[in-house]
Amino acid sequence: MDNSQTPLLDRVSAPADLKSLSRDELRQVADELRAEVIDAVSVTGGHLGAGLGVVELTVALHATFDTPHDRLIWDVGHQAYPHKVLTGRRDRIRTLRQKDGLSGFTRRAESEYDPFGAGHSSTSISAGLGMAVASELKGEKRNVIAVIGDGAMSAGMAYEAMNNAGAMDARLIVILNDNDMSIAPPTGAMRSYLAKLVSGPVYRGFRDTAKSITEKMPKLIHETARKTEEFARSFFTGGTLFEELGFFYVGPIDGHNLNDLLDVLQNVRDAESGPILIHVVTKKGKGYGPAENSADKYHGVNKFNVITGAQTKPQSNAPSYTSVFAQSLIEEAKADDRVVAVTAAMPNGTGLDKFAELFPTRIFDVGIAEQHAVTFAAGMATEGLKPFCAIYSTFLQRAYDQVIHDVAVQGLPVRFAIDRAGYVGADGPTHAGNYDAAYLGAIPGMVVMAAGDEAELRHMVATAAAYDEGPIAFRYPRGDGLGVDLPPRGTVLEIGKGxxxxxxxxxxxxxxxxxxxxxxxxxxxxxxxxxxxxxxxxxxxxxxxxxxxxxxxxxxxxxxxxxxxxxxxxxxxxxxxxxxxxxxxxxxxxxxxxxxxxxxxxxxxxxxxxxxxxxxxxxxxxxxxxxxxxxxxxxxxxxx
Missing domain, CATH: 3.40.50.920 (Rossmann fold)
Known part of the structure; x- marks a missing residue:
């Protein structure tokens, strides 16, 4: 970009530079930062929508907290591109996801501002809790902040960590970046006012004093007072679930209102008590029309034209393996109404969005919960359905125990469609599907296939649909096929024959x-x-x-x-x-x-x-x- 278009951002070489800027100047930095991210990703491709949604939050966090002494953990890393720009990596931002360039995710080896690497989701709260406990044991005073998306909150690991943090009364700040579910979207000034009020020292002091008094009263009065306070706050904020897990809930607040973010974060930074959850509502793709209007298509993008939003499409005459799988599964579902599909928050990535258009009652998106997806499919298999569990190779690793214990030990005919098997290029080592053949091949009774070309993949889908004797898996890569002729429907292969x-x-x-x-x-x-x-x-x-x-x-x-x-x-x-x-x-x-x-x-x-x-x-x-x-x-x- 022409640097004259980013005069304030040009002055930010590290987060400490933000602390001398006024709020109006921080607002301008956010606008310039958003433009910089759009321009950079148009050149490199990558994850766009999530990062644009957290621009103001990123500026507010680095302006408020003392990073890297204070630990700032970005769950997954899709949302961390603005963070990379502000933490001394702007000069390399156009090397994102390229050989010898910046990682598309946070990475410890890349910067001291990345305290924890993350390519898979829902790990930030667990890691943050570990850091908070370690700091306390070492006698070091620091804030630990975990930023996690609402999609990542569908994974059980996030709640396991929150339950542990609440029970320990740990000093941990969790920011729930709600950019899709809109659990309780903010409307009007009253919500912003309440968020600032309940996060402030006056309210918290009053609450702590009242709590100490009611604890000395009879149990019935104490419980009534506690529930009344929680009800009053959840009436406005919807925070009862997080309160029950032991977190002090603040929000929801508008994640694009920089002043509100700064007020709340400053209040929380200076608080001394246990775990706090700040519910921030953002818009995916904020500030870039094409991404706002089509958040799913602009989650991950190829190189694109900034003016029109048109993405560069790879030139190939062959269909992608993912699309061949999807169409093959559709053919099997047409022939057998017992065929159902399960995905873990990846209907588009696995091609099952096409399946959903034809069979909306026979597809199940369970969220980022691969363990649940596998056992859920196992349950359906016990009742005579033919579940196809479509999960990327790298994500199926998270459900290995379920594959063994809930599927293979019981000999249940769950079909595993393993996308992104092998190298994945720009997504790097966290997403490479290098291990599924080894970890599935070690399981007794598991049939493991790999397609040599797209026609073979079609045959393997048909083979899996017909196989009822136990679990069966077939693997295929990211990218396009070889351009071979495709039969209208697959032929069932003889098991174990090359x-x-x-x-x-x-x-x-x-x-x-x-x-x-x-x-x-x-x-x-x-x-x-x-x-x-x-x-x-x-x-x-x-x-x-x-x-x-x-x-x-x-x-x-x-x-x-x-x-x-x-x-x-x-x-x-x-x-x-x-x-x-x-x-x-x-x-x-x-x-x-x-x-x-x-x-x-x-x-x-x-x-x-x-x-x-x-x-x-x-x-x-x-x-x-x-x-x-x-x-x-x-x-x-x-x-x-």
Whole structure:
């Protein structure tokens, strides 16, 4: 941006610079900050709506509290872009979510102003409570503030933390950023006045004095007084739930009224007693028309035109795997009214919004509550329904106990549609779906599939719908398919059977998942070296096609497995089988290719696969090296 458009923001290199500004100047800083975030995200893409909604709150928090001494924790991190600009990272804000650039989430290694990293939601209150207790034990006086969205408050972990904080009477400030549910939206001056009143020292002093007096009275009078005060406050503020959890409730207040925010935060900052919850109502996408009018589409955005709001669309002739899953599930639901869908606050991300248009009574969005989603689906399975639980790979990790205890141990036919399996590019290590094959493959009785292309995904949806013997999962990546022809409806696959795409000799390339296109391309490149590789697509991790794998091992000199998952996945299962049957004791050279055992930083997804050796050049190089062929002349490329 032209710096002349942000004269006050230009003077803010750290939050301390805000403290010398007047309230009118802070208002101008907020306006300039909003413009800066819009411009930056238009260049990089990323999460837009949530950040625009907390601009005034971000300015007020940093102007009021002494960060980083006072700990400010942003739940998830979607809303933290304005925070990054104000905390010394403005010069790098246009590197968001790019290789070697700023993370799209808060990150401890990135700044002292990020006391806790967060890519998944609903962790801020637990972390904040831990910090508050640690500060008390060390004799350090500081405020700890956790900012959490109303969507994140649908997760049980948030309430577990609040219950613990209330019972401990911990010194913790929780700010509920209500930008969707509008639990009790503020209307008029009276609500603002009451919020400031109940957060102020006069009211709190009176309340504490009255409380100490009533505690000495007979129990009936004490309880009546307590309930009367809570009723009077909740009549205006709706805070009874939080009071019952042990929090002093303040709000709701207008999250875009900077003066009200400053007044309330200053009152709360100077209070000495236990946990406080401030209910702030904001508008997602505030200040940018396209984002205000379509908050769901501007939650996460591609690069866009600031004037028109039009987003850049990737050029591809192939459908996305997510859309193929959604349409395939619709076809199965048309044929069987027992098919139902469950999502954990991601109907759009999983494609189930399309399902909902046709079957509104057969889709269930349970909020950010993956544990509940899995057990809820298990309950439906006990009654003969066919639940498809569609959850991103990285988020399903949060429900691992439920997958084992509530589904697998009981042999219930819950279908797990695992989106975003493998690398996810700009969202980085917190969102990479690297582990599902390993953690599901360890569960007895679990069928685990991975689609080699979009047609295979359609078949796997049909296979899962038809399978009633126990839990079954199928994984597929973010992004577009290979452009193969799609059947109108999937065909049920034989459980535990892979397929041979090309018969060759000497070298067997054994694929599991959507590296298949690169495996096929690698096979073609190997022909230039006089090799004629066999190409197999195993389809199933569990049950493993042992017959096919044994034949490949016996008939080839080199066997290479390729998968877009971490250690413990398909390659590990194949190695266990081969070694336990004595098939690695002879001439066979076995090499597993998988995602390295590290947290891979954000970058372009093709770059990630190239570094991991999971592109065609990496597969060729591994093959030649294993055979002892000089790879110096082997070209490295990530292009199709």
């Amino acid at each position: 397929r041979i795409l090309r018969e060759g000799k000497s070298v067997a390339l054994v694929n599991f998942g959507t590296r298949l296109g690169e495996v096929i391309a690698a096979g073609e490149k190997l022909m230039a070296y006089g090799l004629n590789p066999t190409i197999a697509d195993m389809r199933f991790l569990k049950p493993l096609d042992e017959t096919l794998l044994a034949r490949l091992a016996k008939e080839h000199e080199v066997l290479i497995t390729i998968e877009e998952g971490g250690i413990g996945g398909f390659g590990s299962h194949a190695a266990t089988f081969l070694s336990s049957h004595g098939l690695l004791d002879g001439k066979l050279k076995f090499r597993p290719l998988m995602i390295p055992d590290v947290f891979t930083e954000q970058a372009g997804v093709n770059d990630m696969y190239a570094v991991a050796g999971l592109d065609r050049a990496g597969i060729v190089a591994t093959t030649l090296t294993t055979l002892g062929i000089d790879t110096a002349a082997v070209p490295r490329t990530t292009k199709a």
